[in-house]
Amino acid sequence: SIEKLKKLTTLPVNEFINKNNLTNYYTASRDILHKELLSDVISSGTKINYDSKIKKVEDLGGKIKIINENKTIRNCEKLIIANGNSSSPIFDRISCSPIANDFMTYRSAVKVQELPLKISADTIYLFLGKGMHIVIYPFFEDLLNIVMITKNNIDVVMQKNKRNIEKGIYSFLRAQDWHSWSLYDSKITLNLDNSRPIYAIGDAAHSIKPHLAQGASMALEDAFTLGKSIGENNTTESVHYAMNARKKRIDKVIRNSTLNRKIFHAPSIISVFRDFFLEKTNGLSQLDNLKWLYDYEV
Numbered sequence: 142s143i144e145k146l147k148k149l150t151t152l153p154v155n156e157f158i159n160k161n162n163l164t165n166y167y168t169a170s171r172d173i174l175h176k177e178l179l180s181d182v183i184s185s186g187t188k189i190n191y192d193s194k195i196k197k198v199e200d201l202g203g204k205i206k207i208i209n210e211n212k213t214i215r216n217c218e219k220l221i222i223a224n225g226n227s228s229s230p231i232f233d234r235i236s237c238s239p240i241a242n243d244f245m246t247y248r249s250a251v252k253v254q255e256l257p258l259k260i261s262a263d264t265i266y267l268f269l270g271k272g273m274h275i276v277i278y279p280f281f282e283d284l285l286n287i288v289m290i291t292k293n294n295i296d297v298v299m300q301k302n303k304r305n306i307e308k309g310i311y312s313f314l315r316a317q318d319w320h321s322w323s324l325y326d327s328k329i330t331l332n333l334d335n336s337r338p339i340y341a342i343g344d345a346a347h348s349i350k351p352h353l354a355q356g357a358s359m360a361l362e363d364a365f366t367l368g369k370s371i372g373e374n375n376t377t378e379s380v381h382y383a384m385n386a387r388k389k390r391i392d393k394v395i396r397n398s399t400l401n402r403k404i405f406h407a408p409s410i411i412s413v414f415r416d417f418f419l420e421k422t423n424g425l426s427q428l429d430n431l432k433w434l435y436d437y438e439v
């Protein structure tokens with residue numbers, strides 16, 4: 142029954158934050174974050190060209206040529222490539238090879254009272270199932286965000302999990318109006334010329350699986366590092382050096398997200414050990430394993 146859901150563990154985030162003197166954890170609506178960042182960009186005098194999709198970027202040595210899809214051409218001296226996890230490459234020094242997978246993401250937002258489960262407003266819930274996991278978290282006023290990542294399509298996965306999921310929750314999940322999209326994995330190789338002021342940040346520079354929820358965070362850290370280094374009037378080589386120095390941290394994030402995907406979606410036999418381990422280990426010590434991630438100054 143809903144009252145007797147099997148709880149594997151609780152991760153005491155606030156205790157972890159206080160113990161390590163970290164910034165408070167909070168979730169922000171994407172729209173609010175976007176508005177905040179945009180107002181900073183506009184107040185810095187940056188001009189944004191909307192509706193101008195870039196087809197190709199060419200480095201001609203002295204200048205950089207940007208060719209738009211509508212065939213207009215612009216030249217610039219410096220360039221930051223931040224086109225995300227885009228399937229169409231725009232610069233020949235960034236290669237991106239897709240890695241096939243059958244993961245899907247589903248998202249839905251509901252009011253707290255619609256959930257057939259009593260939850261606390263300050264808690265993030267993670268449910269682990271067969272080839273699926275669900276994250277439920279309060280994100281804006283009385284709204285909850287529900288994100289479900291499934292290996293395979295929702296109908297197949299729900300069918301497989303029918304017996305494992307409590308009836309009320311099962312019907313609730315089935316009744317949702319899900320927005321869905323495929324998860325693309327890729328291997329990105331940067332072959333940037335350290336003597337040229339062309340930089341890459343965020344998903345354009347590295348592909349991070351969403352299972353550690355760090356893609357946007359790493360994109361923000363990249364942007365901060367790059368902005369700081371350029372702002373200090375460093376040489377092009379030093380700016381590249383600062384960006385290359387981030388590789389160790391990003392690679393660790395990539396490894397941990399990949400591991401989380403395996404743990405969250407573990408097949409039946411392995412999931413028994415996973416559940417046993419989670420039940421027996423102290424939540425705070427689990428969080429301590431992530432100190433390298435959160436107790437970090439960019």
Ligand SMILES: Cc1cc2nc3c(=O)[nH]c(=O)nc-3n(C[C@H](O)[C@H](O)[C@H](O)COP(=O)(O)OP(=O)(O)OC[C@H]3O[C@@H](n4cnc5c(N)ncnc54)[C@H](O)[C@@H]3O)c2cc1C
Pocket residue numbers: 193194195196223224225226227231246324342343344345351354355356357358359360
């Ligand atoms: C299901 C899921 C859950 C996630 N959850 C989290 C989370 O909880 N926490 C977290 O930190 N991260 C999370 N992420 C990852 C996060 O969304 C990305 O890592 C982040 O958005 C990357 O930012 P970016 O600026 O590099 O790229 P994007 O946000 O993809 O921005 C790229 C921009 O470039 C534009 N663009 C692309 N091609 C062109 C072109 N040719 N010309 C002009 N413009 C172009 C696009 O329109 C887009 O606006 C999640 C991702 C997924 C899929």
